[in-house]
Amino acid sequence: MKIRPYLTYAGQCAEAIELYKRAFKTDTIQVMKFKDMPPDPNFPLPEEAKDLILQATMLFGDEFIRLSDCFGHPLNDAQTERVSLAVEADTETVSHAFYTLAKEGRVGMELSEQFYSPCAGVVFDKFGVMWNLIAQK
DSSP states (O other), X not given: OOOOOEEEESSOHHHHHHHHHHHHTOOEEEEEEGGGSXXXXXXXXXXXXXXXXXXXXXXXXXXXEEEEEOOSSOOOGXXXXXXXXXXXXXXXXXXXXXXXXXXXXXXXXXXXXXXXXXXXXXXXXXXXXXXXXXEOO
8 A cells, every 4th residue: 555645736736846846856757637538528627627737746756746736616725734745855855845945935944953854844835735844864
């Protein structure tokens, strides 16, 4: 069994993918849009949803996360701080990701030396996703 993070956005998934590509120097291995689904006459796809991301898969080292847009129901922003992603990497990667995400987001814990890491910090990206960035000793 494996557990994979799955992040959902209210129409900004493509923008989030570009941010994460820059922050983590990674790429997608798959991107499907809603218009790529087979048509279903019982559930016609609204025109405004066709170019939204149905599902994307992004590499994070030897692992991956999945992302998508949602439409038709609102996302509850009050719940975003209940889930976070922890990324363990070298100090350079942690520092680069932290400052890239913080540029348009907000800092939860400044990047600093901690008893468990030479460099760790918490940042909320501009989409509200909480990232725990931890350099490995």
